[in-house]
Amino acid sequence: MNENALRAYYRAKGEETVGIAYRSRMHCFFAELEPSTPVTEQNLADRVRYIMRSKIFDDAELGRLRREAIPSSNESAMAGDAAPHSTDQHPHVEAALDLPVVVDSNDDEIVSHELEKMRSILEEAILETRSTPLENRPRLPRIPLSKRNRAVVRALNPMLVTYLEASRDLCETDSILFGAAVAVCRIIGAKLPMAGRATTQSSAIPAWRKRIEDRIAKARALIGRLTSFRSGNNRPRIMRTVRMAFAGTNISLSQPDITQKLTERIDDLKQKIAAWGKRIRRFTDRSRRFNQNRLFQSDQKRLYKSLERPKVCGAGQGPDQADIIAFWRGLWSEPVNHSEGPWMEVVASQGASVTPMDPITVTPEDVAEAVDSD
Structure with a gap:
């Protein structure tokens, strides 16, 4: 069964023309070789992949099975390529189709009509990128490294030569490369986020706070x-809301102490509002501290700049210099007699036994030594 599975695989790979739908042909060929073995396309593909990965057959046996499956192929070309994920090149197939085909040893084939479609998508994406401001460009997603995606990138690379040679400056080159990336995403069907959505997402209110x-x-x-x-107020809308507020309790709106119950209910709601407000402030303070600590480790200059308060510029003309001098002279030049309480005597008696500190004189040498040590 393993040998026939490989024969069906090599034959399907050798006779296909596009390289993207060989599994159904492989299943048909295997049914001819093993009519008594029921198997699905997926099971057969998994079996072939397991045989190749587990190295059940050596290179010589794989080459023999390949030659038996495709006797008309070039044996020298077949001997060096026995990987299960490789796509075989067959000159006789290309000559029969008479189509220019982009083929890579690890990628699927792309026929000429697909290349023309790619070229039109690339041109449209580059024109659209040139007319779009830099801040409105969509954010490019990560592209998985599959065979088809690599083939698309390899096919688009030669098309960029004409645009890059005609580029006049670095900004235009950037637009061309970004447009090529957008074209790749559109060809493979990757989702592009809407322009400007990334900036609004960061400033959105957290779900818990909302x-x-x-x-x-x-x-x-x-x-x-x-x-x-x-x-x-006994309007129907008010009455309906009050009944819903006391639903599930033994309180009736017609009982004599309903006013007291209403007051208790209102006080309870006010306490809940105060608790929820404190929770928001606590979470906000914690988040701000966390962000400041993280910013302090990464960019201290940016942290200190964010902590600076904006300068408030007063409207109108400032005060006169003479008025400022007269104001402060009236505060500091006039002698003031302070009334000292009895506690001053207690402090003076306690400090009488303290030895005064020797006076300190800072010399230029001390300053120079302190600066050099830092």
Whole structure:
């Protein structure tokens, strides 16, 4: 079974023309070789992949099975390529189709009509990128390294030569390369985010804060309805809200102490609002401290700049210099007699036994030594 599975694989790979739908042909060939063995396309493909990875057959046996499956192929070309993930090149197939084909030893084949479509997508993407401001460009996603994606990139690379040779400056070169990346994403079907969505995502309100703010808004609305009912408002909408507030309890709106119950309910809601507000402030402070600590480790200059308060420029003309001097002279030049309390005597008696410190004189040599040590 293993040998026939490999024969069917090599034959399907040798007779296909596009290189992307060989599994159905391999399944048909295997059914001819093993009519008594029921197997699905997926199981057969998995079996062939397991045989190749587990090295059940050596290179010589793989070459023999390949030659038996495709006797008309070039034996010298077949001997050196026995990997299960490789795509075989067959000159007789290309000559029969008479189509220019881009072929890579590790990639699927791309026929000429696909190249023309790629060229039109590339041209459209480059023109669109040139007319789009830099801040409005979409963020490029990560592309998986599959055979088809590598083949698309290899096919688009020669097309960029004409655009790059005609480029006049670095900005235009950047637009060409970015447009090529956008074209690759469109060809392989990768999703591109909308322009400007990345900037709005970072400034969005966190989900936990939005939930708490919604609770606070509903509690405040309920407090307003309960206060209105306590003041004598008996409209149907108010009555319905009050009944919903006391639902599940043994409190009736017709009982004599309903005013006290309303007051207790309002106080309870106010306490919850205060607790929710403290939770928001606590979470916000914790998040700010965390971000500041992380920023201090990565970029201290940016942290200190964010901590600076904006300068407030006063409107109008500033005070006169003579007025400023007169104001401060009235505070500091006039002698003031302070009334000292009895505690000053207690402090003076306690400090009488303390030995005064020797006076310190800072010399230029001390300053130079301190600077050199740093």
